[in-house]
Amino acid sequence: GAVVSQHPSRVICKSGTSVKIECRSLDFQATTMFWYRQFPKQSLMLMATSNEGSKATYEQGVEKDKFLINHASLTLSTLTVTSAHPEDSSFYICSAARGGGRNEQFFGPGTRLTVL
């Protein structure tokens, strides 16, 4: 159990377009979902934390108007990169926490975004 999916796995887009990434917990309800960004050979960088039905909490330095997060249900969160630019090219990874004390995060497979 505890499977998290992400879609799409890879996306290439033109500069100025918006890209939506979906994160789904397939066999459990996720009280909290997290969005990370990771550049090549660098560590995970937490972008935001989202709880179902409430606004996401963004980390310092992350533009909330550029990275829109919607946590519409206990099994789905979306990240929209608005007006993407080449510097937004990165590996975006979501994770979901089941809650209930152990606080373990289950990671999705990641989405590789390339902005031309």
Place this chain on the structure above:
Amino acid sequence: GQNIDQPTEMTATEGAIVQINCTYQTSGFNGLFWYQQHAGEAPTFLSYNVLDGLEEKGRFSSFLSRSKGYSYLLLKELQMKDSASYLCAVYNTNAGKSTFGDGTTLTVKP
């Protein structure tokens, strides 16, 4: 705030044992996780410690000392496929999230 320190890189030989250390400073500690991340892939869960002591799971073991703010991941009978980055993460109840270390890149050589 939270500080998590782990070595940047380690190298070991196939079949050997390697210990990856992690030290942390945090308030509201409520669990320490180890994850494995292969290049180009997302992290996968390896172990969880919330009480002091050793947790063993096959070739991998993880140890925690809360009083010392210290954990280690022990990998036995190393295989080439164990070459990956190993991430230490500490859950902070006050913040409601885990903070990840920068990861230790382990290279296993024949």
